[in-house]
Amino acid sequence: MKKSKTKYPILGLLAEHPMSGYDIKKLIDVRFSFFWNESYGQIYPELKRLTESGEIELIEDAATPEGRGKTVYCITESGRDSLRDWLAQPCEKASVRLELLLKVYFAQNGNLSDILCQIALFREEQEQQLAMLNLFEKDLTPIRQYDNHEDILRVLSFGQKTYRAYLEWCDETIHYLESRQPS
Amino acid sequence: MKKSKTKYPILGLLAEHPMSGYDIKKLIDVRFSFFWNESYGQIYPELKRLTESGEIELIEDAATPEGRGKTVYCITESGRDSLRDWLAQPCEKASVRLELLLKVYFAQNGNLSDILCQIALFREEQEQQLAMLNLFEKDLTPIRQYDNHEDILRVLSFGQKTYRAYLEWCDETIHYLESRQPS
DNA sequence: TGTAGCATGTAACACGTTACATGATTAC
DNA sequence: GTAATCATGTAACGTGTTACATGCTACA
Numbered sequence: 001m002k003k004s005k006t007k008y009p010i011l012g013l014l015a016e017h018p019m020s021g022y023d024i025k026k027l028i029d030v031r032f033s034f035f036w037n038e039s040y041g042q043i044y045p046e047l048k049r050l051t052e053s054g055e056i057e058l059i060e061d062a063a064t065p066e067g068r069g070k071t072v073y074c075i076t077e078s079g080r081d082s083l084r085d086w087l088a089q090p091c092e093k094a095s096v097r098l099e100l101l102l103k104v105y106f107a108q109n110g111n112l113s114d115i116l117c118q119i120a121l122f123r124e125e126q127e128q129q130l131a132m133l134n135l136f137e138k139d140l141t142p143i144r145q146y147d148n149h150e151d152i153l154r155v156l157s158f159g160q161k162t163y164r165a166y167l168e169w170c171d172e173t174i175h176y177l178e179s180r181q182p183s
Numbered sequence: 184m185k186k187s188k189t190k191y192p193i194l195g196l197l198a199e200h201p202m203s204g205y206d207i208k209k210l211i212d213v214r215f216s217f218f219w220n221e222s223y224g225q226i227y228p229e230l231k232r233l234t235e236s237g238e239i240e241l242i243e244d245a246a247t248p249e250g251r252g253k254t255v256y257c258i259t260e261s262g263r264d265s266l267r268d269w270l271a272q273p274c275e276k277a278s279v280r281l282e283l284l285l286k287v288y289f290a291q292n293g294n295l296s297d298i299l300c301q302i303a304l305f306r307e308e309q310e311q312q313l314a315m316l317n318l319f320e321k322d323l324t325p326i327r328q329y330d331n332h333e334d335i336l337r338v339l340s341f342g343q344k345t346y347r348a349y350l351e352w353c354d355e356t357i358h359y360l361e362s363r364q365p366s
Numbered sequence: 367t368g369t370a371g372c373a374t375g376t377a378a379c380a381c382g383t384t385a386c387a388t389g390a391t392t393a394c
Numbered sequence: 395g396t397a398a399t400c401a402t403g404t405a406a407c408g409t410g411t412t413a414c415a416t417g418c419t420a421c422a
Binding site: 005008009012015031032034035036037080083084086087088090091092094095096097098099100101102103104105106107108109110111114115118121122125147148150151152154155157158161162164165166168169172173176180 | 269290
């Protein structure tokens with residue numbers, strides 16, 4: 001059967017520096033959400049499994065100023081091996097799911113104004129996402145503290161390019177549908 | 184909880200003309216696969232449910248030259264209503280899942296050559312997908328037999344734009360990583 | 367004769383989401 | 395004081411995939 005990939009974003013983030021499950025979830029939300037998602041229901045059990053398998057370890061010194069009430073994990077050598085192995089293996093098939101396109105395809109069965117509304121809504125969402133990426137890029141560019149700085153920019157660039165493509169399509173399609181409106 | 188959307192591509196396709204579950208699956212594969220997927224395990228049970236709820240009906244005349252061994256369904260007025268209702272409702276959140284970007288983000292933990300290989304593979308896949316869409320567009324353009332002809336072209340255009348964005352990103356990223364190769 | 371595709375279906379599975387529960391801390 | 399956020403977790407659920415079973419047809 002298909003294997004869950006939840007462990008890899010966890011290992012990858014812990015390879016940068018130690019953090020808690022909560023931190024991991026937040027980072028995945030802000031950095032990856034346009035191409036990857038994980039929920040607490042996956043992350044916390046996975047942290048337990050990874051600890052048992054020795055790929056990550058619990059950091060015990062809860063005395064640190066940052067560590068109040070937090071369960072902080074760090075990656076082990078075994079975990080870094082897993083990460084390296086994964087990077088060399090083929091990727092799972094890319095998956096995209098866009099209900100909007102289904103609706104555009106079947107638009108003839110409903111009101112034109114409804115579809116136009118849906119596209120406008122979609123457009124707004126994508127514009128906001130793009131704005132967030134642009135902001136993130138701006139914040140990141142001057143900072144050289146991460147050695148994977150350039151790789152992050154590459155990932156950002158992917159998001160920017162696709163969002164721009166989406167927006168272009170929205171504008172074209174809205175314009176096209178509006179020109180058909182009077183019929 | 185989240186509702187399955189399987190019924191809508193089925194209703195939409197049956198609104199064009201009657202067909203079997205097998206036909207539906209094939210059409211979803213060739214026309215929608217770049218933004219939507221369904222498996223037999225969803226389609227066949229859903230056809231049964233839709234028949235029970237009266238949104239579709241079985242066509243009985245298996246005597247037609249095309250009907251050997253086929254279970255052909257057609258949409259009912261009630262089914263068309265469901266379709267119309269759905270078109271007016273808000274879309275579910277768009278979802279994208281791209282393991283490749285995760286690997287690019289964490290590329291520092293592995294070999295550069297591995298990542299380059301993965302991107303090259305991804306690029307090839309997207310190029311083939313784009314070629315298929317272009318071919319589909321060519322086949323479709325002269326035909327005016329469908330009244331949703333222009334809507335199909337809009338959906339195709341979405342795929343073409345995003346695939347071109349993907350390819351552009353692949354080329355940029357490969358070029359960038361190769362320039363870093365000697366380090 | 368056998369393999370490939372057509373065609374319909376189902377059972378098992380696991381993946382991921384949602385909803386809930388709990389308690390601590392921060393801020394107004 | 396109370397609302398929001400931090401923080402950890404789990405149970406239940408539904409969706410969608412995979413694997414399997416079956417039989418028929420085309421064709422080489």
